[in-house]
Amino acid sequence: MHSKSYCGEMSAYSIDDVATLTGVSKHALRYYEREGLLAEVPKAPNGHRRYSEDDLGWVRFLQLLRATGMPIREMKAFVDLTHAGEHTIADRVEVLAxxxxxxxxxxxxxxxxxxxxxxxxxxxxxxxxxxDAVPEDITGYVRTDRART
Amino acid sequence: MHSKSYCGEMSAYSIDDVATLTGVSKHALRYYEREGLLAEVPKAPNGHRRYSEDDLGWVRFLQLLRATGMPIREMKAFVDLTHAGEHTIADRVEVLAxxxxxxxxxxxxxxxxxxxxxxxxxxxxxxxxxxDAVPEDITGYVRTDRART
DNA sequence: GGTTGACTTCGAGCGCGCTCGAACTCCTAG
DNA sequence: CTAGGAGTTCGAGCGCGCTCGAAGTCAACC
Known part of the structure; x- marks a missing residue:
């Protein structure tokens, strides 16, 4: 993990860092961004994504939503609510609930x-x-598999 | 549910009965059979499937396996073990465990x-x-969404 | 200059688990 | 005799969530 400081004290993560830290694949991270789940991740001058601490936290939150069984479509809707401002909090609560x-x-x-x-x-x-108790079949009785419930 | 007796006391279920009783769709029931999860379900003279009580139980068992997260491929392997006889029980235990x-x-x-x-x-x-407590923004302080963890 | 390597965009492809629909056969009721 | 309804087989299609790979850019190193 290189985590080169980009602006003094600020830490920034490469896509590989985020993938390693979260377990979300690099492909999936770009996919999430394309789908609008992640908003515009800022790019370094060379075009590489530089994830902020907040971005990292947001990825983890997306993971949580996925883990609760929320489909991508719904996640997108939720993200849109979040971007729409504080007045959508009641709606967000409803979705999460x-x-x-x-x-x-x-x-x-x-x-x-x-x-x-x-x-x-x-x-x-x-x-x-x-x-085990009766290795040889002394009884001639054949037990059938009746535990199908 | 018609459940016409087919042979005296024996109850037999139509595919629709099984779908209704288990919640597995008729399409899925045929699919399972095709995939070898269900073995040959006997057919009435008119070609319609007649599921026995045991078949019904087996469908419910398949549902359980699915619910534990077992993919179809593995289920097929498990079914094959079951058909192979008692000597595969240790293997089956391993899979289920x-x-x-x-x-x-x-x-x-x-x-x-x-x-x-x-x-x-x-x-x-x-x-x-x-x-709710402070409906008008008296303070001018804007709370940001920082609960991203 | 050339090679390596980490990144970029893009659109196509995939694995899973069904799901669907067309075309057909039966049987029953009117 | 006809119409309806429940079943059949078959292969194709779909929705989801990535996943992959080709082709390109950029920076560093030998």
Missing amino acids: HYREALVTRMAADREHLERLNAKLDYYRGVLAAA | HYREALVTRMAADREHLERLNAKLDYYRGVLAAA
Whole structure:
């Protein structure tokens, strides 16, 4: 990470820095910018992007929105609200609250999926344990896979 | 749901029944079958699929696998293991355990995302509350959006 | 001067998981 | 006899979110 100081104390990041720091690929960073999620990132005289600390923070916020399941289209709308000024805060709250809801719902679903997965694993492990206990099939009884729920 | 008995006591489901009961679209059900996730669903004399109770359970299991984040390709591999017999149970456990791990990881990430989202919402609500308290901008101080983390 | 390497723009392409629609077969009701 | 409705097969198409690669620019180094 070169992080050459650009203007005295100010730190500026290259696209590679941002990619490394956030885990968002360089391609994706440019894509986000094209799509208007990132506003105009200032360029150095040689044309290279120089991300500010704020830009970095904004990328991380975009990551958060993505992680909540927000599609790119909605993110764009949200960004536009943000640029439109303070009077859109109520709208922004509404959007975020909506995705919060959805996230909470998915989390509950995931807990249930985890339980079902655990049940399935327990079943399989039971079968394995039984097979270990009686390695040769003395009984002639063939257990069928009935744990399909 | 017609659920005409087909053979005495046996219940059989039409594709529409299964779609309704599971929430998997009819198109997707045929797609799954094509991809070998569902094995040969028996057909009535008129060519219509007649899903058994077991098939229904299997569809629900496929849903679970999808919900854990397993891609179709992996699901196919898992199904093949299942068809290969009891001796693949250890392998199946390995696969399921892997996706269990991933699920648990995602759940932890989601908890963090939820917290960050809540923080953002709290920040915005604070701004709204402040604006409510001082509807006219007496101070001349313009608050900037600094909650980008 | 030539090579390397990190960046730029641009538009095309891809992997995934369906989704759709055309053309067909059946069966049933009017 | 005709019309409607539910199913079938098949291959093409789509929406999403990147991802890639060609062709170019610029700066540094040997």
